[in-house]
Amino acid sequence: MTIDELNKTIASIEADVAARLPDVATVDALRGMETGVIGKSGSLGALIASIKEYPPEQRGAVGQAVNKAKVRVQALVKQRLDELESADESAEAGRSSTFDTSLPGSLFPMGSVHPVTAVQWEIERAFERLGFTVEAGPEMETEYNNFEALNIPADHPARDMQDTFWLKSGMVMRTHTSPVQHRSMLKFGAPLRVIAPGRCFRYETVDASHETTFHQVEGLLIDRDISIPNLIAMAKMLLAEVMQREVELRVRPGFFPFVEPGIEIDMNCQICGGGGCATCKRSGWIEILPAGMVHPNVLRAGGIDTDIYSGFAFGVGLTRLAMMKYQIRDIRVLNAGDLRALVSPRRLSGPILERGTSSTACGGGD
Amino acid sequence: MLISINWIRSFVDLPKDIDPRDLAERFTRTTAEVDALEPIHIDARGLIVARVLGVDELAESRNLRCATLDVGNGRTVETVTAAPVIRVDANVVYAPQGASVKTLGTINEAKVAGKTSVGMILPGEAIGIAEATQDAIFPGNNLEAGSPLAPELFEDWVMEVDNKSITNRPDLWGHYGVAREIAAIYGLPLKPYPVVSMDELSNPASPEIEIAIADADACPRYSALLVAGVATQPAPLWMQLRLGHVGQRPISGLVDLTNYIMADLGQPMHAFDADKVDRIEVARAKDAERFTTLDGMERHLTTADLMIQSGGRSVALAGVMGGLESEVAESTVTLLLESANFNPATIRKTAGRLGLRTDASARFEKSLDPAHTVLAIQRFIELARPMYSNLVLKSRLSDEFAKTSQPVTVSVNPKHVARTIGHELPTSEIVNILKPLGFTVTEKDAELSIAVPSYRATGDVSIEVDVIEELARFVGYNTIEPVMPRVSVRRFEPNAVHELEQRTLAYFTRVHALHEIHGYCWYDATWCRQLGVDPEQGVELANPASAGLQWMRRSMMPSMFAALVRNRFYFPEVKMIELGSVFEYARPQDQQFRNVGLLSAQRGKRAEHNLYNELKGSVAGWAWEHFGQSVTFSRAATDPHAIWQHPTQTAAIRLGDVDVGIVSVVDLALRRRMDEHLGAWSIAFAELRLDQLATMGRRIESLESIPEFPRVDLDFSILVSKTRAYAEVVDALTAIEHPLLQRISFVSDFEGDAIGADRRSLTFRTVVGANDRTLVDGDAGAFRTAMEQHLTTAGFEIRR
Numbered sequence A: 001m002t003i004d005e006l007n008k009t010i011a012s013i014e015a016d017v018a019a020r021l022p023d024v025a026t027v028d029a030l031r032g033m034e035t036g037v038i039g040k041s042g043s044l045g046a047l048i049a050s051i052k053e054y055p056p057e058q059r060g061a062v063g064q065a066v067n068k069a070k071v072r073v074q075a076l077v078k079q080r081l082d083e084l085e086s087a088d089e090s091a092e093a094g095r096s097s098t099f100d101t102s103l104p105g106s107l108f109p110m111g112s113v114h115p116v117t118a119v120q121w122e123i124e125r126a127f128e129r130l131g132f133t134v135e136a137g138p139e140m141e142t143e144y145n146n147f148e149a150l151n152i153p154a155d156h157p158a159r160d161m162q163d164t165f166w167l168k169s170g171m172v173m174r175t176h177t178s179p180v181q182h183r184s185m186l187k188f189g190a191p192l193r194v195i196a197p198g199r200c201f202r203y204e205t206v207d208a209s210h211e212t213t214f215h216q217v218e219g220l221l222i223d224r225d226i227s228i229p230n231l232i233a234m235a236k237m238l239l240a241e242v243m244q245r246e247v248e249l250r251v252r253p254g255f256f257p258f259v260e261p262g263i264e265i266d267m268n269c270q271i272c273g274g275g276g277c278a279t280c281k282r283s284g285w286i287e288i289l290p291a292g293m294v295h296p297n298v299l300r301a302g303g304i305d306t307d308i309y310s311g312f313a314f315g316v317g318l319t320r321l322a323m324m325k326y327q328i329r330d331i332r333v334l335n336a337g338d339l340r341a342l343v344s345p346r347r348l349s350g351p352i353l354e355r356g357t358s359s360t361a362c363g364g365g366d
Numbered sequence B: 001m002l003i004s005i006n007w008i009r010s011f012v013d014l015p016k017d018i019d020p021r022d023l024a025e026r027f028t029r030t031t032a033e034v035d036a037l038e039p040i041h042i043d044a045r046g047l048i049v050a051r052v053l054g055v056d057e058l059a060e061s062r063n064l065r066c067a068t069l070d071v072g073n074g075r076t077v078e079t080v081t082a083a084p085v086i087r088v089d090a091n092v093v094y095a096p097q098g099a100s101v102k103t104l105g106t107i108n109e110a111k112v113a114g115k116t117s118v119g120m121i122l123p124g125e126a127i128g129i130a131e132a133t134q135d136a137i138f139p140g141n142n143l144e145a146g147s148p149l150a151p152e153l154f155e156d157w158v159m160e161v162d163n164k165s166i167t168n169r170p171d172l173w174g175h176y177g178v179a180r181e182i183a184a185i186y187g188l189p190l191k192p193y194p195v196v197s198m199d200e201l202s203n204p205a206s207p208e209i210e211i212a213i214a215d216a217d218a219c220p221r222y223s224a225l226l227v228a229g230v231a232t233q234p235a236p237l238w239m240q241l242r243l244g245h246v247g248q249r250p251i252s253g254l255v256d257l258t259n260y261i262m263a264d265l266g267q268p269m270h271a272f273d274a275d276k277v278d279r280i281e282v283a284r285a286k287d288a289e290r291f292t293t294l295d296g297m298e299r300h301l302t303t304a305d306l307m308i309q310s311g312g313r314s315v316a317l318a319g320v321m322g323g324l325e326s327e328v329a330e331s332t333v334t335l336l337l338e339s340a341n342f343n344p345a346t347i348r349k350t351a352g353r354l355g356l357r358t359d360a361s362a363r364f365e366k367s368l369d370p371a372h373t374v375l376a377i378q379r380f381i382e383l384a385r386p387m388y389s390n391l392v393l394k395s396r397l398s399d400e401f402a403k404t405s406q407p408v409t410v411s412v413n414p415k416h417v418a419r420t421i422g423h424e425l426p427t428s429e430i431v432n433i434l435k436p437l438g439f440t441v442t443e444k445d446a447e448l449s450i451a452v453p454s455y456r457a458t459g460d461v462s463i464e465v466d467v468i469e470e471l472a473r474f475v476g477y478n479t480i481e482p483v484m485p486r487v488s489v490r491r492f493e494p495n496a497v498h499e500l501e502q503r504t505l506a507y508f509t510r511v512h513a514l515h516e517i518h519g520y521c522w523y524d525a526t527w528c529r530q531l532g533v534d535p536e537q538g539v540e541l542a543n544p545a546s547a548g549l550q551w552m553r554r555s556m557m558p559s560m561f562a563a564l565v566r567n568r569f570y571f572p573e574v575k576m577i578e579l580g581s582v583f584e585y586a587r588p589q590d591q592q593f594r595n596v597g598l599l600s601a602q603r604g605k606r607a608e609h610n611l612y613n614e615l616k617g618s619v620a621g622w623a624w625e626h627f628g629q630s631v632t633f634s635r636a637a638t639d640p641h642a643i644w645q646h647p648t649q650t651a652a653i654r655l656g657d658v659d660v661g662i663v664s665v666v667d668l669a670l671r672r673r674m675d676e677h678l679g680a681w682s683i684a685f686a687e688l689r690l691d692q693l694a695t696m697g698r699r700i701e702s703l704e705s706i707p708e709f710p711r712v713d714l715d716f717s718i719l720v721s722k723t724r725a726y727a728e729v730v731d732a733l734t735a736i737e738h739p740l741l742q743r744i745s746f747v748s749d750f751e752g753d754a755i756g757a758d759r760r761s762l763t764f765r766t767v768v769g770a771n772d773r774t775l776v777d778g779d780a781g782a783f784r785t786a787m788e789q790h791l792t793t794a795g796f797e798i799r800r
């Protein structure tokens, strides 16, 4: 083929491409056509393959002509591709006008932690932010750790307050998380900041507000110059973190042998808001946080130098707090394993229809 | 403990218009929580005293009788009454026609049982003595018939304080001690305790009662007095009303009087018939001694029990209850009045062992003030004189103070006060707080020397912090401005078990979408037996919540199965996790461990292997996440306790050489034993032991760089007999050493007709490549040949 013939052929290929392009309707067809022209066995592709058949002195010009043609064809294809894609977009846009954006999504299965664990984790996080460590102790405790180490000697009337589950071995099911105070003092010494969530046991008749098995969180802070104002500040922070709002406190004397002074911190009832209801026995207050300054005998039993250090301790009724937070009225559901009472229905059955919350997207009413 | 505000008013001049609710709130914030505050509102109008002239039975009724009453001014009336006891010649509380009380309204003339009944003899409950219910109240004969009864006499407010919250405050077990607190709260003076003087009781001409205390630790003090002329005259109405308001039923003049002093001062007293008890010995009971208490019960005693004896004969169980034989009777002429102090632990043990908790023992258990023994006798005479005109003292007040207690003085450093309450307290303020409570403050160098009053010195206030508590509560906890503490920074070694527990809960609830439940840590024996488990092994409670709940759990499964039964109707699938303690019998000490139970169940048969595989998969993921290691599964040995583990489909889970737990399916027989409906379910479960893993640490999984040279995947399907385990094949497969082998993973386990009924095909995928060059033609083929040869040598057949 002479160079002239070549140029003519190129021109006719380009013209043919330009003529056929408007009829190409899909991206796939466009790609097919492109391959048919510039692919190895395509019309232009064949010309590219033929370059080496020309004498060496012509190859430069031939190559240039063919390659330029290839670039122009590619540009035409690209132009058509853009047209097709924008047509696709507007087609999609057309479909979108009937697309219901207000439908709920497909849910992934979600598990859940027990309400008591949920509150426990919040408390752990709140105290970890303040540099407390989280400890645990055994549920089956020695009599010494549960009582004597906490300034409750054998004949102390306070043992009446703790109706205890005894094991045949002479061990006890711990009546409070306070033994962890003693264990932590021995483990870490002072200064000390520790909380200890866990299960406790009291020999009680079970009813809507009493359980044999419940959870507490023990808190203990030992350092220099620790005061009652420090204790109250910590209690206020703790309750506000859990309830996710400021709470009102009532502080009153309380007697626990392992603290002196001993106090009871009440929170305004979150069920009735303080007006009085069955849960708060009409008082508007919920007894939630027994606390106090650690008794010197307890510090000494834990090997702490009382000339240098003092501290406070508290025991939050974790179960009570979870009941307040999640408005659980009967304590018995917490240990019954009935998922209907323990898990938010959203997690069990997917979206729950609610009045007036999904109206804006489709412009409908409620 | 019930507290009558009227009673308090006899010791403190509280303003007339004081709001009892304010009083209760201030008492709560300063002293002890008031659990309840109730008005006693009788709204009595026109009540009078009437004298019973006669009582006639009524033919028409067995429960009602007709009383003829002198209502004053020479008038007599007939009234029908339901009171079970009406004493002739006794005064009664009477509502004439037109009089009224709140609960009964206006009293009129009425036709009752065929009689015209005029007015009404008021029963106890109508005038505020609830315990007396239908009983008539006999207010004593000091008043003339027809005397009006002032309405105020019946009105009161009653505060209830939980006994547990004043267990450390024996002084608050009597109204006088409570009045002292209330006086201090309101800044009002407390009146001196009204008693006769000691001079009156110490006439040297009167005989002394012999008192011999054998065990001074058990009975530090014993005071006694002989009194004659205490007739069967009832206590005055005001006294009966006050006792009624604090929940006591009036019984007789003498009993009411000692009950009144117990509620007044907190000191229990006992009266013996002096004909039977004329001298006192305090000693331990004889071993296996039998003794009949006032309530007619024969008690079996030990040498730990303290007795009051007279002439070697036991007459009372000290501090708990008197004896039947020496009880005061109508015939009693002279009383021996006991007012003693006992060791709290001794009384507590006896009362506890005999299951005989009396009002007296409850108080003695709290460490009473030894000074009160004498004070109570002085108070007795003070109150008895107006009641009994013939009262005669037959002895001196005899007082054996066998073990005198040292006065308690506490040294208080004002700096420590400031440190604890957060601000300085001037000495003047310290004195202002402590003085009304009975403390004496002396300044001594930089410190304060605080003398503790005897009624607070029996263990309640003994060291500096005890005094600081007194100051803090009167400064007012609610006035204290909260301040965050200043602390020292230090690192704490984390508690590995707790961390693993919480991360484990987080993992399975998120990744496997399990729901966490809590159960009890003791087995329910009935349920265990239904499952076919013998619960009677392991650790046992001495005092279970109820019979059948005494065995501590050894596995999480039985209670999780029970939870499944509870949920089966409400959900098509139930996926649960429980974290908790399990217990194993061991000597010298029982053991406890922390376990996690995983239960996955769904309605519909034959899905258990699916659930089982999911559990295995999520346990494997948990192990990677927390330990950076792979778990392995192998056929578990049968656990004779855990019969719910499938005999052939329970896998032992191991992590390195640590035994992690098991995963299993639940067979049809067990599902049916749980509940008939579960026959149509599929259930799998796993139980993991956390303790040993907590210290395992986490292997760091380093990340790989993107391969520089391409790699190819080559799959190998290996035909094995169904009797051979995946683990065997893996062992063989991983034994190969080849420079191009990068890693091997498991693809599938296939069974089908094409390969024969007794065989299955396990497919594995190998990744083949070199790190320093591109694979060349023949590399992949050479690897395939090498692997096939390796497997064939190991005795496996390759499926092509």
Ligand SMILES: [Zn+2]
Binding pocket: A269, A270, A271, A272, A273, A274, A275, A276, A277, A278, A279, A280, A281, A282, A284, A285
């Ligand atoms: Zn409320």
